[in-house]
């Protein structure tokens with residue numbers, strides 16, 4: 001079984017940071033670009049649910065919320081497998097020595113319906129079958145500064161990401177859109193516009209943090225589910241940062257340490273709004289804000305950088 005193969009891998013092999021390439025001007029791991037035709041031709045099914053995010057916007061959090069809703073708050077069922085295996089990451093290709101049937105596409109193809117799938121692709125790179133099949137999509141966006149901080153630490157701990165360089169260097173790359181899955185500004189705006197014409201529930205990390213009950217109710221409504229208040233409270237508890245941090249099926253400690261080194265920075269790092277204040281210098285903040293205003297000038301989309 002695919003999961004066992006991931007688990008059985010030697011914990012001692014060494015990996016170097018991943019090489020990158022581009023598809024349609026979007027930076028992606030080279031091994032993903034090499035398989036782009038297959039990813040683009042992915043066959044979505046009408047009852048697929050797609051979870052789409054910019055990386056580090058709260059993907060794993062919404063995945064756990066959705067899984068709990070789909071399983072009526074049964075925590076044991078939600079511990080049936082790791083996040084990676086429960087919700088295939090459609091564009092994800094693992095480097096050697098991982099076996100090819102642990103790639104996102106293969107996992108998705110082998111999965112019976114109804115499937116919940118994950119992607120970080122910008123809207124223009126989503127395989128067309130998702131639009132043709134009118135699949136439901138949940139998008140989660142997170143304010144740029146916290147998203148960037150989380151992404152920086154993720155690059156430090158995850159060998160599947162390119163070398164981040166220094167904080168200052170990574171900040172520049174983020175502003176220039178020269179990071180995996182492309183420009184944050186275009187990503188959040190692209191999906192914001194797409195919701196006018198498609199079945200997309202657009203959520204914000206900050207709203208989830210502020211009032212998880214209210215936001216989970218939006219997801220319930222979108223998924224046409226009705227759950228007792230008691231189960232809703234159970235979902236809120238099970239998907240809280242503190243509980244997910246200790247859940248081995250959700251905290252990515254299942255990845256071999258040669259890929260993700262949680263001693264450098266844990267996957268479940270802080271889970272807060274406003275941690276950017278501990279990273280940006282005053283000068284960096286002024287420069288970022290000025291650039292941000294230009295890039296976000298012609299959109300109705302707004303974010304909260306603190307609660």
Ligand SMILES: Nc1ncnc2c1ncn2[C@@H]1O[C@H](COP(=O)(O)O)[C@@H](OP(=O)(O)O)[C@H]1O
Nearest residue numbers: 056057058059060061150240241268269270271
């Ligand atoms: N239950 C939860 N509540 C709040 N934040 C959570 C969370 N689960 C994961 N996160 C945070 O979401 C980010 C990871 O996002 P993704 O799943 O998209 O990779 C990390 O942010 P930080 O690095 O700021 O802590 C992680 O700590």
Ligand SMILES: O=[N+]([O-])c1ccc(OS(=O)(=O)O)cc1
Nearest residue numbers: 054055056057059060084160
């Ligand atoms: O290497 N991974 O398994 C991996 C890569 C990216 C990734 O992105 S995230 O934003 O969903 O954390 C998650 C897992």
